[in-house]
Amino acid sequence: MTFGSRLHAAQADRGPFCVGIDPHAALLREWGLDDDVAGLERFALGAVEAVAPYASVVKPQSAFYERFGSRGIAVLERVIAESRAAGALVLLDVKRGDIGSTSQAYADAYLDPSSPLAVDAITVSPFLGFGSLTPVLDTARTHDAGVFVLALTSNVEGPEVQHARTDDGRTVAGRVLDQLRELNEGAAPLGSFGAVVGATIGSTDEDLAFNGPILAPGYGAQGGTAADVRRLFGKAAAVLPSSSREVLRAGPDPAAMRDLVRSTNDELRG
Ligand SMILES: O=c1ccn([C@@H]2O[C@H](COP(=O)(O)O)[C@@H](O)[C@H]2O)c(=O)[nH]1
Numbered sequence: 001m002t003f004g005s006r007l008h009a010a011q012a013d014r015g016p017f018c019v020g021i022d023p024h025a026a027l028l029r030e031w032g033l034d035d036d037v038a039g040l041e042r043f044a045l046g047a048v049e050a051v052a053p054y055a056s057v058v059k060p061q062s063a064f065y066e067r068f069g070s071r072g073i074a075v076l077e078r079v080i081a082e083s084r085a086a087g088a089l090v091l092l093d094v095k096r097g098d099i100g101s102t103s104q105a106y107a108d109a110y111l112d113p114s115s116p117l118a119v120d121a122i123t124v125s126p127f128l129g130f131g132s133l134t135p136v137l138d139t140a141r142t143h144d145a146g147v148f149v150l151a152l153t154s155n156v157e158g159p160e161v162q163h164a165r166t167d168d169g170r171t172v173a174g175r176v177l178d179q180l181r182e183l184n185e186g187a188a189p190l191g192s193f194g195a196v197v198g199a200t201i202g203s204t205d206e207d208l209a210f211n212g213p214i215l216a217p218g219y220g221a222q223g224g225t226a227a228d229v230r231r232l233f234g235k236a237a238a239v240l241p242s243s244s245r246e247v248l249r250a251g252p253d254p255a256a257m258r259d260l261v262r263s264t265n266d267e268l269r270g
Pocket residue numbers: 020022061093152153154155196197198217218219220221222242243244245246
C-alpha cells in the first residue's frame with residue numbers, strides 16, 4: 001500500500017491533525033524533567049503513549065533527539081517503533097537535502113524498511129535543486145514511503161528564497177509545487193509526494209491544488225488557526241495541520257494531551 005493510500009485511510013479514520021513530538025529543553029523542564037537522556041526518554045515516550053493511539057500522523061523533529069548524540073537517536077528509534085505500534089504513521093521531520101549520491105544515503109537511512117530509523121515519510125529540502133532529490137523519490141517509490149518537500153515554509157525568513165523568481169518567471173516555490181503536481185499525477189486515492197506549506201503564510205498566489213498531501217506546520221504555537229487552514233488549503237487534496245508545542249504543553253497529563261488531539265481534529269473536520 002503506498003504512503004498516499006495509507007495516509008488517506010489514516011486521516012479518514014483518525015482525522016487530519018499531525019502531532020509533533022519535539023522534546024524542547026524548556027518543555028522537559030515544564031514537565032518536571034531534567035534536560036538529559038533520561039528526561040528525553042520519559043518525555044518523548046510519554047507523549048507517544050498519550051497521542052499516538054489517536055493521531056493519524058506523528059512528526060518527531062530529529063534535531064531534538066540528535067542533540068543527545070547516539071543515545072538520543074536510540075530514543076528516536078523507540079519513538080518511531082512505539083508510534084507505529086500504536087497505529088500512527090510516522091513522518092520524520094529531518095529536512096534532508098544534498099548532492100544526489102549523498103541523498104541516496106539519506107534515503108537508505110530513513111526510507112528503507114531494513115534501517116532502524118525507517119519511517120513512513122520524511123521532510124526534504126529542494127534548495128540544492130529539485131533533481132538532487134531523485135534518489136529519495138525513487139527510494140520512496142520502491143518502499144511505498146512518502147516524501148514532503150519544503151515549498152512555502154512557516155518561518156518569516158522563507159520568502160526571501162521561496163518567493164524569488166526563476167528564469168521562466170515562476171517562483172521557486174511555484175516550481176516545487178509544479179514538480180510535485182507532475183510526480184503525483186494519476187495516483188489514487190492520493191499521491192505520496194507532499195509539499196510543506198506553513199499554516200502561517202497568510203495568503204499565496206501559488207496553486208496549492210495538486211494530488212498529494214500538504215503538511216501545514218505552524219498551527220498552534222506559531223499562530224496558525226483552523227480558519228487559516230480552511231482559507232489557505234480549501235482546494236488541497238489532503239492537509240496535515242501540524243502542531244508540536246501546543247499539544248506538548250498540555251502534558252504531562254496524557255488525558256489532557258489526548259483530549260486536545262481529539263478536539264483539534266473535531267475543529268479541523270468542522
Ligand atoms: O515550515 C516549517 C517546516 C517545519 N516546521 C517544523 O514543525 C514544527 C513546529 O513546531 P511548533 O512547536 O508547532 O511550532 C517544528 O518541528 C519545526 O521544525 C515548521 O515549524 N515550519
